[in-house]
Amino acid sequence: MITGKNYIGSQLKASGSKTFKTFNPQLNEENPWVFTEATPDEIDETVALANNAYKVYKNCTGTEKAAFLNAIADEIMALGDELLAVYCAESGFPKGRAEGERGRTILQLRSFADMVAEGNWVEATIDTALPERQPIPKIDLRKMLVPFGPVVVFGASNFPFAYSTAGGDTASALAAGCPVIVKSHSMHVGTGEMVASAVIKAAQKTNMPEGVFSNLNGGGVVVGGSLVRHPLVKGVGFTGSIKGGRALFDLASQRPEPIPVFAEMGSINPVVLLPQAIEQKSASWATAYAGSITLGTGQFCTNPGLLLGIKSDALSSFVTQLSEEIEKISPSCMLHPTILKNFTNGKKELQQQDGVRTVAEIKSEIAPNYAAQTVLVVNGKTFLENTRLHQEVFGPFSLIVECENEAELIAIIEKLEGQLTGTIIAEEAEIINYTGVIAALQNRVGRLIFNGVPTGAEVCPSMLHGGPYPASSDSRFTAVGIHAVKRWVRPVSYQNWPNALLPAELQDDNPLGISRLVNNKQTI
C-alpha cells in the first residue's frame, strides 16, 4: 500500500534518485519502506498544478468544500487499522494515542466542513449607497474574505495526524479555498502517504480540481526550501522547532514578494503555583503535573516546561511530591533517536548550569529511544540572570523555579519570551491578590489557564493556539480552531458592483442566509 512516491496531484511519481527511510523507535530499526525525494521538476509541476487548481477551487461553494473535507475524514477512517499500525511504526506512540489523534484530525476536518457549509466565516460586510449624501454621494461597498492562493504545509514530528498531512493547517487552508501542498515530515512519510491517498480519493469522489492537494517527500531541507521560495506559493504553515520555523520565515520574508508564514514553534508554557493552592492541594497538583510533564513522552508544544513558585515549606513539599510522582511513571518511547539525543543534550546543558539541582530523574536502565523524565530546581535570581535556563527542552522535562517573592516572580514572567500558554494554579480566594502576576502572564502568552494543565488544546472557536514570538511567528492568528482559516484569506471589496455579479455572500437578498455586518450593524 505504501509506494514511497510523491503525490503530484493525483499522480504517484518518483523520478528522483535520492531515497530515504523512516525509523521505528520501539523496535530500534528502520522501517521497510523506501521513499523517493521529490525532484526540482516535480516540485515545479506540483506548484503549477496547485496554481491551476486554485483558479477553480477558490470558486467552489461552501457546500462543495464541506463535501470534500467530510470525504477526507471518511477516507481516513476507511484506511482502518493499517493506518494506525504505520503511524505507530513511524512514531513509537501506542495505538491508543494513534486512535485519539485520528479522532482529533477527523473532528478538525468536520469542524471546518461545518464552518464552510454555514458560511458566516467570510466576514461579509456591506455598506449600502447614499446617493443623496453631501458633499459627495456615498458609494455601495461590500467586502468579504477570499482565499489567497496555494499554501505549503509542513507536517509536525509530534503529531503525524493532527498537525500533519490532513491536519489543522491543511484543513484550514482547504476550507479557505486554497490548494495545499504538503511537505511530508521525514519521520513519518509512510503515514503521510497513506493519509495523502485518502485526501486524493476524497478529491476525486467530490470532483475537486486536479492539484487541489499534493504530497511531496524530502529527507532534508531542499524540498521545503524550494517550495517556500516558489513564486506561485502564497502562504506557509509550519509546526515544529524555532530553528526550523524561523528559517522558513526568513526565506519567505526575503522573497521578492514576501508571503505570510504561520509557524507554531517553541514554548516552555510557564505554570505559576500560588502559595495557598500549593499549601492546600499539593498532592493532587503534583500528580496532575507529573502526568502532564510525561504525557506523550513530553512531546507536546504545550508541555509544562517551567513551574514558578514562591519559596516556602509548602513549595518544598510540592517539589518532593512531584519528584516522587515523576519517578513512579514508567519511561516511554520518543519519536526518533535524534529527538532523544536533542532531549538528552538539552537536559544535560541545563543540569550543568550553576545553581541547578536535579530533583527527579529516572536512573534505571531503560529501553533504546526511551526518555528518562527529569525535573530540575533553581532559584529565581539564577533563572533571571541565565537565559539559557529559559530554553525549551523538548521531552518529559520541567524546571521548577523557587522565587524569593512576588516581585521576583513578576520580573521572571516579564523576561520570558512569548509562550503558547500560561497557567495559574490558585485557590479562588488568593488570586485577587496576584493581579500583577496575571497581567504579566497575559502579556506573554496566547492562552491563559486557570487550575489545569497546559497539555491538550481543545478544538473549538475560542481556542487560541499561538502566541507572541517565538511561540508563533505571528501572534495575530491561531493554528487550532475554526479561526485558523484567517491565516489563508484576504479581504476583497466590491465597489458599486452589479448585484448579479457579486459573490452570493454579498448579494442583496443574502441567498446563503449568513450573518453579515450591514451598515455597521451585525445581522444574523
Place this chain on the structure above:
Amino acid sequence: MITGKNYIGSQLKASGSKTFKTFNPQLNEENPWVFTEATPDEIDETVALANNAYKVYKNCTGTEKAAFLNAIADEIMALGDELLAVYCAESGFPKGRAEGERGRTILQLRSFADMVAEGNWVEATIDTALPERQPIPKIDLRKMLVPFGPVVVFGASNFPFAYSTAGGDTASALAAGCPVIVKSHSMHVGTGEMVASAVIKAAQKTNMPEGVFSNLNGGGVVVGGSLVRHPLVKGVGFTGSIKGGRALFDLASQRPEPIPVFAEMGSINPVVLLPQAIEQKSASWATAYAGSITLGTGQFCTNPGLLLGIKSDALSSFVTQLSEEIEKISPSCMLHPTILKNFTNGKKELQQQDGVRTVAEIKSEIAPNYAAQTVLVVNGKTFLENTRLHQEVFGPFSLIVECENEAELIAIIEKLEGQLTGTIIAEEAEIINYTGVIAALQNRVGRLIFNGVPTGAEVCPSMLHGGPYPASSDSRFTAVGIHAVKRWVRPVSYQNWPNALLPAELQDDNPLGISRLVNNKQTI
C-alpha cells in the same frame, strides 16, 4: 506655535544638534521653522514611556478610549485655520484640500471612537464547558482580541493629515489599545507638530497615561530605523513608496523578535475599458478619467496609472478625447521638488521605452514644482514583455495599453503585480461576457470598482485599502475603515477562568451588551 521640538510623551524636547526645515513648493522656498532630529537617547526614552503607557492604556475601557479619540478630533478642529495654513505651506495643496482631508481625519477618529464605544470589534468568542462530555470533559474557553504593544507610525508624504500624525494608522492603533510613536514625515513636520499638540492635549484632558502618544522628528532614515529595531516596539504602520516600505519590512523581519509591518505601498490601479462602454460613453469616461488622473496632482496611491483597452476605433477616439481633456486641465503643484523630480524622471524613463507614444503632455511653461500631466500609449505585446512599463510613476500620469484581444488583456492582468484597486468600465450588458477578465483582476487587487474612478477611498467598514504585494506588505489587512484595527491586536484565550476575573467582554452576563460568538452561534 511651532517649536521644532519632539514630543516625548507630553514633553517638548530637542537635545540633538541635527536640524532641518520643510519646504513650501508653491513659494519655492524653505519654510521658516527649524526642526531638531530626535537623538538615540530621546528615542529610547520615548519607547520606554510608550511601553509603560501600554501597561495602563491596554486596560482602558472602550468608553475611555472613545473619549480620547473624540477629544483628539476636537483638539484638531480647535487648531482652526492656523493648522490649515501650515498644512498648505508644507504641501502645496490648496486650502479646500486641507479642509477636506481634515474632515476625513476627524471622521476616521470618530469612527474608531464609535467602534470602541460599541465594543463588538473584539470578536468575543465563548465556548462553555461540558463537564459530562466523554471521553474527557469539555473545558470552558473564551477568546477576545487584545492590543499587542507600542506601535510606530510613519506619516505619508501625500496625506499630511489623514495618513499621518493622527491619521488612520494612529487612530486604529490607539483604538486597539496600543500606544503610538509617530515618526513625523520630513516634508510636513510643522503640520505634524501641531497635530501632535492636539493629541497630547486630548490625552491630558482625558487622563490618558503619559507616553500613550509621542511624535519624533527626523530628516533621514536614522530615527525611523532605530524605532523599528527597538525591542519594545511591537508593530509598524507605514504609507509610502515600495522602497521605503520594503526597507522597514526587512528591518522588522530581521529582528531577533520579528514584528508585523503593515506598509501600504505602490499601485498603478489598472482600469479595464470594455468595448461597449468605450463605444457608447467615450466622452464622459474621458472627462472622468482626466479628472481622476490629475486629482491632487496625481498624488494618490489610488491614482489610475494604467488604462487597459482592446484595440478598436472607439478606443482610439477615447485616447484622443482623454488627451484633449488632460491638456485642458491646468497643471498643479507637487508636494516637494524631490517628488517632482521623481515624477519627471519616472515619466521620461517610460517615454524612452521602445513602442511608447506620448499622446498628452503639458508643454507650456509652468510654475516651479508644478507637474506637467502626461498620458502615454503602448500596445499590449510591448507592455507584456517590458515590465519597466508596469512601474508606478507617482503623479498626474497614466499609460494606456491597447491590447490585441481579450486573451492578451487577461495575460496582462495576470502578469501585473498586486494592486490596491482594479476598475471595470463596462455596460451592464457586456460585462457577463468578460468573466475571465474579472476573475483575473479580482486575483490581483484589494478593491474592485465598477464604472467609477479609483481615486477616493470611502471610510466605512466595507473598505479594503490594501492588496496583494506590493500594494501592501500583508494582503490580509486594510489600512482604511474600522477593520484596520485588526493589524494591532492578537487574540488571547482564557481557559476555565473565574468569571469575576474575566474581561467584561467575556463575562457570563455580557455587561457590555456586545455581539459574541457563543458555542459557535453569533449572538447580538
